[in-house]
Amino acid sequence: MTDLFKLSDKIIREGVANEPVNRVNFELSEIANGIAMVEAFSHSIVFATDDGLVTFDTSAEFGGQPVVKAIRGWNKDRFHSLVYTHGHVDHVGGSGAFVQSERDAKRPDPAVIGHENISARFDRYNMTNGYNLVVNKRQFGRAGMSNVAGMNPAGLTGGPTFLPKTAARPDITFKEEMSLSVGGLEIKLKHAKGETDDHAWAWIPEHKAICAGDFFIWNFPNAGNPQKVQRFPVEWAAAMRDMASMNAEMLLPAHGLPIRGSEQIKAVLEDSATALEGLVRDTLEMMNAGATKNDIVHAVSVSQELLDKPYLRPLYDEPEFVVNNIWRLYGGWYDGNPANLKPARESELASEIAQLSGGSIVLAERAEELAAAGDFRLACHLIELAVQSDFNSKQIHGIRAKIYKQRRKIESSLMAKGIFGYAARESSSKSE
Ligand SMILES: [Zn+2]
Secondary structure (H helix, E strand, O other), rough: OOOOHHHHHHHHHHHHOOOOOOOOOOOOEEEEEEEEEEEEOOOOEEEEEEEEEEEEEEHHHHHHHHHHHHHHHOOOOOOEEEEEEOOOHHHHHOHHHHHHHHOOOOOOOEEEEOOOHHHHHHHHHOOOOHHHHHHHHHHOOOOOHHHHHOOOOOOOOOOOOOOOOOOOOOOEEEEEEEEEOOEEEEEEEEEEEOOEEEEEEEEHHOOOOOEEEEEOOOOOOOOOOOOOOOOOOHHHHHHHHHHHHHOOOOOEEEOOOOOOOOOHHHHHHHHHHHHHHHHHHHHHHHHHOOOOOOHHHHHHHOOOHHOOOOOOOOOOHHHHHHHHHHHHHHHHHOOOHHOOOOOHHHHHHHHHHHHOOOOOOHHHHHHHHHHHHHHHHHHHHHHHHHHHHHHOHHHHHHHHHHHHHHHHHOOEEEEEEHHHHHHHHHHHHOOO
């Protein structure tokens, strides 16, 4: 059994994550007396009480069974309550396995507890099922989560439904706060918006422990995700400050390693809050001065010192995407370029430009040159124009595939890698 606290101490102290921090090994670690963490996608964090087990998050659909098995090897008491930190499928998807294990043992179903917006999220997932499956293909396609700090997407893309049919809806919900008392263990749940509008974190006074859900994921906060609904960086940062004020001795996130020690916990939470607050402050300052979205995206960033922290690396999401999300949150979708308000068909614009420049292939070859010089932002604009003006050219698709393959390699975030990798595959299949 890895000593997870020791590992996180070392990584934070040395400032280098030269070992995976997000591990999906279904290994259970007893991190304190009566508290276990099963590392999965997402983790389950389990508290043993006199009335049975209280479990925070149930992992994804594919993880439910192995996580339950790992917990059963540690404690065979009933699952008294499942608490969802939020309604993302990697947190609620495994709930069916927990419920089934109680039914197999002829015991009552566990109570399922979560924020009141989770049910509406489930409805939305069903309304947008096709879209979410497409997004998963792009986000986790070949640039699997396994490439990012050991995460593994297996099962996320496999099923016909994005939200597993067996995912249990919460039967006990709350709006702002809720106190739970189970078998002598007191738990305080606090709602805060952040990655989602249905998020909660928990304070367990007996252990001075925080279950942080996805507020802290050992990566740059997932506050920008280009293919998902709105995130809330201001409230997110406030929740981190709130947690930092608790003098917690244990920080138990749903992804990544647990962290111990009040000083260390305070520092990592405050660093994360500072990064988000800076992005919001600088983006709003430019918005208020009348800048366009494009100007802001090219001007606002996070200090390298913060991005280098082993728990803030932009390997999943990245600051630039957060800036876009802040714009959408406070400004709407109009980006300040009047041509984009009611745009032409992209293929018509592309044909016009191709004609002016001497043909689609001229655009494609220039794109190739720019890519070779390392200017992938510009190269991708030109190659999109080239392919949109001549969609059936195998030669242009070949160049496009090559450019996006290279770009995928140099990007750091899984989200960028996913989209560029998808574009490369799209064109690879059309270039033969
Ligand atoms: Zn998560």
